[in-house]
Amino acid sequence: MATHMPLRLSIRTQDHEDPVTSVPPSTVMHGLTPPVTPTMGDISPSCGSETSISSRSSSFVSEDGSKPRDLYQKDLHPLRPLQYSDDLEYLYDPKGRPIEYGRGVWSVVHKASSRPSSKTPLMTPPSSPAAGGKLVAVKSPARRDAHAVLDAEALALTRLNKIRGADHHIVPFHGYIPGSHSIVMSAIPLSLSTYIEEKADIAQKHKTTRTMFDPVGGMAQWHGLAKKLITGLNWLHTEAQIIHGDIKPHNILLKSRPSNTDLECDGFPYEPIFADFSSAHNITGSSMSAEKATGTSLTALTPPFAAPELLSISSLTSPDSRPTTATEVFSLAVTLLAAATGDLLLYPGASNMQRLAMAREGHRVIEFARSGPNGSRVPRNGAVEQVVKPAILKDPSQRIRPDEWVELVNSLA
Ligand SMILES: Nc1ncnc2c1ncn2[C@@H]1O[C@H](COP(=O)(O)OP(=O)(O)OP(=O)(O)O)[C@@H](O)[C@H]1O
Ligand SMILES: [Mg+2]
Known part of the structure; x- marks a missing residue:
């Protein structure tokens, strides 16, 4: 799409x-x-070498x-x-x-x-x-x-x-x-984006008042998914010291679990893993300066999942603009929001231009989701809001850190 x-x-x-x-x-x-x-x-014969x-x-x-x-x-x-x-x-x-x-x-x-x-x-x-x-x-x-x-x-x-x-x-x-x-x-043939679409489809066909306040795939499943992905993000940033650079449901794959580990499945029946490191870069300071010296700069971002600070005109045109731990926290938070509402576009009913404008106001994404057809799935003070809200604050420095986020998501019942 x-x-x-x-x-x-x-x-x-x-x-x-x-x-x-x-x-x-x-x-x-x-x-x-x-x-x-x-x-x-x-097309150009010289492009490969130069x-x-x-x-x-x-x-x-x-x-x-x-x-x-x-x-x-x-x-x-x-x-x-x-x-x-x-x-x-x-x-x-x-x-x-x-x-x-x-x-x-x-x-x-x-x-x-x-x-x-x-x-x-x-x-x-x-x-x-x-x-x-x-x-x-x-x-x-x-x-x-x-x-x-x-x-x-x-x-x-x-x-x-x-x-x-x-x-x-x-x-x-x-x-x-x-x-x-x-x-x-x-080979891991199922992506989180496909899973979300399938769950949204089922939820649409079997709408009941009993489940309309829960994420499309169920609350226990959503919570299990959130725990695993937030723990994974913390691992990427702290253990691996890497910025993924393009976190979104399409770049998260769902690994099947061996059937004998069902008891440990913690609500979500797959092991969600990060894939597509084509936009990755390191976190440590020393490399950053080396990167500057080499002059290489490339990253990809996907508007609805990219943090608003990356989508401003000045960011889009600046070679120094790049994903950070805080932008990744934002991207994972909106990924989790999409997994709750079932809407992979995040801003339902909007045109591409409107969607970009809304993505630039990404700190208001919960408000926008609530005004959409699946807004009931993000109830006030519910688990989804509690997990997503501190991760989408407008000021990147105020966003929750991945280690704090792990604690938060584990503390929810
Ligand atoms: N290990 C895998 N097993 C099965 N399918 C995969 C695997 N890795 C990737 N895919 C599928 O291929 C698609 C493209 O892969 P990937 O995201 O790595 O490529 P890309 O060209 O870097 O994508 P992007 O446009 O996000 O930069 C994925 O969205 C996923 O559907
Ligand atoms: Mg990809």
């Missing part, structure tokens, strides 16, 4: 080498070329899993994304078309089967029986200028996946194929 397409905030060109994108080609190429040739944006675009780089744990380290110390500690070494086979529908899990501004995500490679005896052991292939999702660039974005995302995922707790909070990453700039992840 057009209103959910991220806007590119700023792109600078540079003529020196981008530390993130200079990934040496793999000597042994496994995996196949993606089934579609990603050439949409490849334009270097990178999402902001991140600080993570070092190779040995110890302290966070600045990516820009690459000369001291060369870093490359984890290479994907197994074999991949893309899967096709009965009409011979490659099966897509989804697509975004930068990329297309295909369904594929992964098998241990016969050529690499040193590969990591497969996590599934060797006989059957394991289903994976392969994210490949949909346009030439996405190559650098995916290179940087692969590096981010390489580091993030080494941090303790990663398996609970972010999409499992299996490796990177430099030749096609493809990222191989576990």
